[in-house]
Amino acid sequence: MVAGEPxxxxxxxxxxxxQRPRQQRLRRRINNFFVYRAIRKAIRDCQPAxxxxxxxxxxxxxxxxxxxxxxxVIGVDIEPQAVAWARAAVSPPxxxxxxxxxxxxxxxxxxxxxxxxxxxxxxxxxxxxxxxRELARVTRRHLLVHYDAVSLHHLWRRLRxxxxxxxxDHEMQGWRQAKRRxxxxxxxxxxxxxxxxxxxxxxRGLYYPWHLLSERVYCLYEKATL
Ligand SMILES: C[S@@+](CC[C@H](N)C(=O)[O-])C[C@H]1O[C@@H](n2cnc3c(N)ncnc32)[C@H](O)[C@@H]1O
Numbered sequence: 341m342v343a344g345e346p347x348x349x350x351x352x353x354x355x356x357x358x359q360r361p362r363q364q365r366l367r368r369r370i371n372n373f374f375v376y377r378a379i380r381k382a383i384r385d386c387q388p389a390x391x392x393x394x395x396x397x398x399x400x401x402x403x404x405x406x407x408x409x410x411x412x413v414i415g416v417d418i419e420p421q422a423v424a425w426a427r428a429a430v431s432p433p434x435x436x437x438x439x440x441x442x443x444x445x446x447x448x449x450x451x452x453x454x455x456x457x458x459x460x461x462x463x464x465x466x467x468x469x470x471x472x473r474e475l476a477r478v479t480r481r482h483l484l485v486h487y488d489a490v491s492l493h494h495l496w497r498r499l500r501x502x503x504x505x506x507x508x509d510h511e512m513q514g515w516r517q518a519k520r521r522x523x524x525x526x527x528x529x530x531x532x533x534x535x536x537x538x539x540x541x542x543x544r545g546l547y548y549p550w551h552l553l554s555e556r557v558y559c560l561y562e563k564a565t566l
Contacts, residue, residue: 356399356425356428356429357399357401357425358399358400358401358404358429363401371549372401372402374549374550374554375549375556376402376405377549378547378548378549378558379402379455379457379484379547379558380405380409380411381547382482382484382545382547382558382560383411383453383455383484385545385560386452386453386481386482386560388451388452388453388481388482389452390412390451390452391412391413391414391434391435391451392406392411392412392413392414392451392453392454392455393413393414393415393416393446393450393451393453393454393455393478393479394413394414394415394416394455394457395415395416395441395444395454395455395456395459395475395478396415396416396417396418396422396441396456396459397413397415397416397417397422397426397436398417398422398425398426398458399421399422399425399426399429400415400422400425400426400427400429400430400434400436401429402457403415403426403429403430403434404429404430406434407430407434412434413434414434414435414436414437414451415434415435415436415437416436416437416438416439416441416444416445416446417436417438417439418438418439418440418441418515419438419515420438423436423437423438441456441459441471441474441475442467442470442471442474443474444474444475444477444478446478447478448477448478448480449477449478449479449480450478450480451478451479451480452479452480452481452482453479453481453482453483453484454475454478454479454482454483454484455483455484456471456475456483456484456485456486457484457486457558458486459471459486460472460485460486461486461487461488461524461525462519462520462525463518463519463520464518464519464520466518467518468535469535469538469539472535472536472538472539472541473538473539475539476539476540476541476561476563479563480563481562481563481566482544482560482561482562482563483541483560483561483562484547484558484559484560484561485532485558485559485561486556486557486558486559487525487526487527487532487556487557487558487559488524488525488526488527488555488556488557489526489527489548489554489555489556489557490526491552491553491554491555492552492553493553493555494555506522527546527557527559529543532559536559536561537564539561540563540564540565541561541562541563541564542561542562542564543559543560543561543562544560544561544562545559545560546558546559546560547560
């Protein structure tokens with residue numbers, strides 16, 4: 341192993357997460373298809389120059405799709421194992437750095453387009469405010485942020501009384517300590533406008549993977565100074 345490099349995947353995790361049975365289920369695959377399409381549409385609408393920053397990038401399930409579509413990506417994630425997986429997601433790999441979203445290893449305005457997928461909505465207000473400011477620092481134009489959306493599927497689950505339990509103490513270890521115990525943060529125009537404004541951003545549009553059935557929505561922010 342090269343000094344400073346994260347360790348490779350452990351033997352127990354020999355199968356890339358994107359290839360695990362859970363990811364292969366039909367519903368998951370359909371959902372991933374529409375989610376990726378919404379993110380790609382936002383990127384294409386903005387036509388960013390240079391690579392898109394995925395912060396965080398997790399294990400990089402979408403990196404193969406970005407490669408296929410000719411969209412250059414740079415990834416960053418706090419977990420060495422996630423970084424190792426993201427580097428193994430496509431060959432040749434996209435540049436993936438180990439780092440904290442609260443202190444990104446990039447200069448001001450390095451990227452024209454930054455994506456925060458499946459991330460900010462999990463965290464409590466104070467963390468989100470700091471992360472928003474840091475993500476706004478490294479983008480010189482756009483930031484795409486994932487929120488939960490009220491969907492038919494969600495309403496149906498609520499009618500049936502299906503509710504995911506709040507996070508347990510065990511699930512609040514390490515970086516998860518800053519997480520919200522409640523699992524969902526629904527898009528609210530007032531909240532989104534306020535947290536964007538506090539980081540110098542204004543809302544430019546919303547992207548739904550699929551209307552009514554979608555459990556998420558992507559909010560496109562732009563630097564207010566542009
Ligand atoms: C639910 S995953 C989402 C990953 C990716 N955005 C995606 O859509 O696949 C959350 C990721 O956030 C990373 N993470 C948590 N706290 C972080 C932080 N402060 N800085 C950078 N990455 C962080 C975790 O390691 C994990 O890979």
